[in-house]
Amino acid sequence: MIKILMIDDDIEVLDINKKFFEEKNCHVEVAELAIKGLQLAKTFNPDCILLDVMMPDLDGFSLCKEIRKITDAPVLFLSGKVSEDDKIEGFEAGGDDYIEKPYSLRELYARIQVSIRRHTKTNQYKKxxxxxxxxxxxxxxxxxxLLYGEEEIALSNKEYDLILFLSQNIGKEITFEEIGLKLWGSYIESDRRNVMVNMSRLRKKIESQTGIDNLIETVWAKGYKLVKLK
Known part of the structure; x- marks a missing residue:
């Protein structure tokens, strides 16, 4: 049984979604306030979290950062704020998907299942x-x-996923599309900026802490490649 935590200040949305997912044999908990959602993230141990962006006590982006200190369960943002900057902020906060309101509940359920499968596979690979x-x-x-010798280089979730993906394909040219599909599960051309933003942050952290600036090469107009240093 899938355990879903929904955090949204719209009680009507919570009621409708809860009924739909319970009909899919899911165990559902809901929270109208961010503080309650954070508490449930600790005690309920959800398989997936659906998170609204516009909350009265704490915005969804800030809440997601707090949730990431508790669990690595997939977080799917549900929001009417759908500019490119909003989506980037959501991913940088630790979100796994960003879905525009209004949405199809059938599609949302499919995205939940995909996110959970991806998360399960990632954890299995880690083991x-x-x-x-x-x-x-x-x-x-x-x-x-990510360690440099015994020294840790502090990364966001997406930065870590990015270096992990590149390291699994060392020496291979990885396209923007392949990275987008791996990190977010979907890709359109405008997502290239998301990939570039995360890559830029990753490179800066590596260089500032180690002085090494050639671990990840840019493949012009195509993507990136992680190289073995001599």
Whole structure:
């Protein structure tokens, strides 16, 4: 049984969605306030979290950052704020998907299932492959960390997912589309900026902490490639 946590200040939306998902044999908990949603994220241990952006006590982006300190369960933003900047802010806050209101409940349920399957596969991979060696860097998959020797380079969830994906394809040219599909599950051409923003942040963190600026090469007009350093 899928456990879904919904956080939205619109009680009518919560009631409608809760009824729909319970008919799909899901276990559903709801919260009209961010503080209650945060408490449920701790105690309910959801498989997926549906999160509104415009909340009265704490906006969804800020709440997602707090949730990410508790759980790595998929977070799907549901919002009428659908500018490119809004979506980027949602992904940078730790969201896994960003869905425009109004939405189809059938499509939303399908996206929930996809996000949970992706999350499950990622966790299974972590169990089977605990360390990736890209000397002098190491990816500690069990603890979700990028290390330079024994020194951790602090990354956001998407930055970590990005370096992990590249390290799994070391020496291979990875396109913007492949990265977008891997990190967010979908891709349109305007998503290229999302990929570039996350890559820029990742590179800056690596360079500022280690002085190494050539770990990830740009493949002109195509994407990126992680190289083995000599």
């Amino acid at each position: 089977e492959n605990m360390i990736i060696d890209i000397n002098p860097f190491y990816i500690d998959i069990e603890n979700h960390k």
